[in-house]
Amino acid sequence: MSYVTVGIVDYGIGNHASVIHSLRDIGFRVRISAEIEVLDTADVLVLPGVGAFPSAMQALYERGLVSYLQQQARDRRPIIGICLGMQLLATASHELQYTAGLDIIPGEVIALPGAKWHIGWNTLESVRADPLLQAVDEQAFYFNHSFCYQGPAEYHVCITRHPRPFASVIRRNNIVGIQFHPEKSQAAGKTLLKNLITGLSHA
């Protein structure tokens, strides 16, 4: 039996216990580190995150992870960004100040259109058929954010309405961004993580 190993990129912000618990509960092997040697052993990288965009980018720079993640993306290594982690994949963010991001998925992070913030359980609508995200339509997931991704429609996989639509799942090749917290979305979140990671690791 071959295990899929997930590497959680630890850049010192937020608590990763729920992500670790969800992934282990699904059956994945989990490693959490900021060390490139450790992350290199993973089949899929997960970039979590809470807090503000500028300080998160600064933390990634301080640990030498910006160029590493960009190179992994060029090498078509699967990467999943969660919440702020999704936003970090973008070209830049307008949160607090204009800050350059990882620029792995072209687009910018802007204040939510038409709402001050988005807190609670909301549903997804697929806008592009993606075999890794089947059966997510109308499932509710937990959101907690006030900024969102804005970029070319070709990268949009799912949208969510609050009340205006914004991209809640984006994808470019093997890189996927998820605006909500699957690790805090109970059974629906675990099913999504399982399908996504299994699919990406075999892509």
Added chain:
Amino acid sequence: MLKKRLMGVVTVKNGWAVQSFGYRRYLPLGKPECLVENLDRWGADEILVQVIDRSVDGLGPDFKLLERLGSIGLETPLVYAGGVRSVSDGIELIHLGADRLVVDALLHDDLSSVHRLSEQLGAQALIGSMPLSLKGNGVEWLDYRNKMLTPLTDEMLGLIQSCIISEMLITDWMHEGYPNKFEKKLVEKFPLRDAPIIVFGGISEPAQMSELFQLPCVAAVAMGNFLAYREHAIQKYKEGLQGMPIRASVYESRYPLTADD
């Protein structure tokens, strides 16, 4: 569409989960971790852990409790209340696993710290707690530490209007713990009409919850004592709230029957 939420509340005093009645009488329930795990298993939309003796005794947040809860690996968003004194307290709590924070004493003592917390963590992570009671044609705000009642200040209302905090937790402190006693007028007489509100205290019946969920400003209904009396209490309440804009009840088995499960 964004769902309204049913929140499970665990009240902690002297390290133990308690049932609380009117902010003055308490009955022990057991270890907070056990109650939180139940709410997580039952599919609560959010879990609020409020440690009620931390600010009174000047102890600061209960970091050790949050560390234990954080290590459980909850699959439900966790909201923490109790003893938050500063920005560094707030950052540490988020680091230990809280998704959002409630500030109460800080609203009375130091609004500049509330501003700074909002800048650091984002307003979506901050909830303001207001234990209220009716007075005449309006409401009064309780400082639970010294039991003093005061009118709502313009400064306080301005904080909500300027989006420094994302939601208000309005507690009917007089009726907290007593079945079907929540005073709906506390919401109706709250001076700001468009502030998102979490209601708590004396909410026990699906019909009462339906009435509250129908108020546009009510984003969440929170329950404490009445979840402690039966297994799968969250699912049972949700099943009694069909037609309301909430997430459906969820039952999860940890034991798959097929290899693909």
